[in-house]
Each structure stands twice: as structure tokens, then as C-alpha cells.
Amino acid sequence: MDKYRYTEYFEKEVLRKRPYLQKAWCIRAIEQPLRVELQEQNRVRFWVEVAELDGRYLRVITLEDRVTIHNAFPDRRFKP
Secondary structure, three states: OOOOEEOHHHHHHHHHHOOOOOHHHHHHHHHOOOEEEEEOOOEEEEEEEEHHHOOEEEEEEEEOOOOEEEEEEEOOOOOO
């Protein structure tokens, strides 16, 4: 888990707004994604199914280095 970093935004805002999120789920999204997409502003999107979220999909957004986690949230619109 030492390999991954987190932006101040993730630590102070995302985890505060979504206290149920686990960093391990975010790491799983990066390491075992169902889909990966490049996003504007040099960000990368990853999706993973999370059984602990009743099988919903989690979208994780990293900086371009793909190891600094910036945002994460359940994505209701994602279709595998």
C-alpha cells in the first residue's frame, strides 16, 4: 500500500464526504480495473466492482502518474 499516494483533496474532502470508502477498494480499482480511460487534465479513470457496496461500481480517478489517488465515488451510470 506504500506505493500509492493521495491528494490533499482526497484525504480532506472525498473521505470526509464518503466515510464508507476504503482506500483498499481504490487500490483494487487501479490494480484490477474493469475499464481504464484517460480523462481531461491529465487524469485517469478506473472502475472496479465492489461487493461491499452491494455490487456497485467504484470510479477512482488518479493523477497522470496512476499512483496518486485524487477522487473516488460509486458510479451509478457505469455499464461494464
